[in-house]
Amino acid sequence: MQRNATGQYATSVAGGETVRAFVPFPLPPAPPLDMGGTRQKLMERATLALGRLDSISVLLPDPQLFLYAYVRREAVLSSQIEGTQSSLSDLLLFELDELPGVPFDDVVEVSNYVAALEHGMARLRDGFPLCNRLLREMHTHLMARGRGSDKAPGEFRRSQNWLGGTRPGNARFVPPPPQEVEPCMSALEHFIHGDEAAALDTPVLIKAALAHVQFETIHPFLDGNGRLGRLLIAMLLHQGGLLTQPLLYLSLYFKQHRPVYYDLLDRVRTHGDWEAWVDFFLEGVEQTAQGAVQTAQRLVALFQQDTQRVQASGRGATTALRVLNGLHQRPLCTLRQLCQDTGMTFPTASKAMQTLVQMNITRELTGQRRNRVFVYDAYLQILNEGGEPL
Numbered sequence: 001m002q003r004n005a006t007g008q009y010a011t012s013v014a015g016g017e018t019v020r021a022f023v024p025f026p027l028p029p030a031p032p033l034d035m036g037g038t039r040q041k042l043m044e045r046a047t048l049a050l051g052r053l054d055s056i057s058v059l060l061p062d063p064q065l066f067l068y069a070y071v072r073r074e075a076v077l078s079s080q081i082e083g084t085q086s087s088l089s090d091l092l093l094f095e096l097d098e099l100p101g102v103p104f105d106d107v108v109e110v111s112n113y114v115a116a117l118e119h120g121m122a123r124l125r126d127g128f129p130l131c132n133r134l135l136r137e138m139h140t141h142l143m144a145r146g147r148g149s150d151k152a153p154g155e156f157r158r159s160q161n162w163l164g165g166t167r168p169g170n171a172r173f174v175p176p177p178p179q180e181v182e183p184c185m186s187a188l189e190h191f192i193h194g195d196e197a198a199a200l201d202t203p204v205l206i207k208a209a210l211a212h213v214q215f216e217t218i219h220p221f222l223d224g225n226g227r228l229g230r231l232l233i234a235m236l237l238h239q240g241g242l243l244t245q246p247l248l249y250l251s252l253y254f255k256q257h258r259p260v261y262y263d264l265l266d267r268v269r270t271h272g273d274w275e276a277w278v279d280f281f282l283e284g285v286e287q288t289a290q291g292a293v294q295t296a297q298r299l300v301a302l303f304q305q306d307t308q309r310v311q312a313s314g315r316g317a318t319t320a321l322r323v324l325n326g327l328h329q330r331p332l333c334t335l336r337q338l339c340q341d342t343g344m345t346f347p348t349a350s351k352a353m354q355t356l357v358q359m360n361i362t363r364e365l366t367g368q369r370r371n372r373v374f375v376y377d378a379y380l381q382i383l384n385e386g387g388e389p390l
Contacts, residue, residue, distance in 0.1 A: 005270055024176070053293055075111075078227050078230050104146065124239055136155070143224050185220050
């Protein structure tokens with residue numbers, strides 16, 4: 001299908017230079033996407049994979065346990081795309097008020113991401129619509145502390161930004177001028193809500209694919225657009241009824257295929273090639289959903305295996321099991337935190353944890369005699385499959 005560029009250029013000023021800034025046309029694309037043949041099969045496979053992921057509660061005794069760690073894994077991966085060095089262990093240490101092994105700003109950035117997602121999901125559960133106001137609220141949480149906290153958190157930008165290059169004149173891409181941001185985001189909001197007949201007829205998966213590109217093209221904030229644009233996908237799939245929990249995140253897929261990801265975004269803007277982008281997106285949804293289901297299955301198997309090992313260990317098994325169950329909820333913790341979570345006394349928890357250390361189920365991280373931190377290594381290893389050190 002032949003389609004022209006998906007927007008037009010306007011003159012803008014940035015850094016004292018006059019530049020050509022790209023203003024996208026409102027969604028949906030015109031002419032409509034070609035959804036026949038192979039592309040329709042891709043969507044059916046992606047939808048089926050999402051259905052299996054959504055039924056994950058059948059596999060897990062408590063889906064919130066998986067959600068707790070999986071959301072944090074996504075926060076780490078999404079922030080790593082932006083250049084942070086924080087790991088999942090760093091984030092969990094930070095949440096315990098312990099000293100992480102990376103610069104403060106790196107781990108704060110990841111923690112902010114978790115806060116933004118949790119705020120957005122809580123608002124949706126309360127019946128608040130996925131709208132520009134909610135995106136601004138989430139951006140406030142995303143940029144609340146650390147890097148970017150001085151770049152107008154929660155406010156659409158009032159100055160020109162650019163992507164790549166050392167200055168606007170040699171940038172890889174220049175988003176819309178500041179005066180076009182509000183109209184562009186208003187049009188995107190209308191598309192998300194299905195205000196137009198064409199938007200109402202757009203399947204949720206396709207809507208998420210289109211909206212992500214449009215958001216990244218508008219780049220409405222001074223900072224944090226990449227992270228919020230990736231969060232928008234999970235929010236749309238939840239709002240659209242495909243996922244009851246925010247369990248699908250494409251950050252690892254985008255990270256593993258970063259050059260292709262950026263090239264496809266550019267081809268949408270320059271050639272109107274929405275179809276190539278949608279194919280890439282749907283393949284990513286299928287792969288990522290399948291991976292999440294496999295991760296959940298492996299965690300269930302790990303919990304069952306280690307529970308059986310502890311049960312067979314004999315004396316002290318009951319208290320060791322209570323500690324193990326606490327580690328299911330928080331795979332990296334201090335004894336003090338474990339006592340708060342389980343109601344156990346410190347000596348009892350300490351003795352039970354030592355049993356798990358001797359069984360090579362847990363490991364102490366600090367080497368200290370006081371304020372020791374223990375990690376459920378196998379749990380974090382499963383979460384890290386396919387990614388960088390967590």
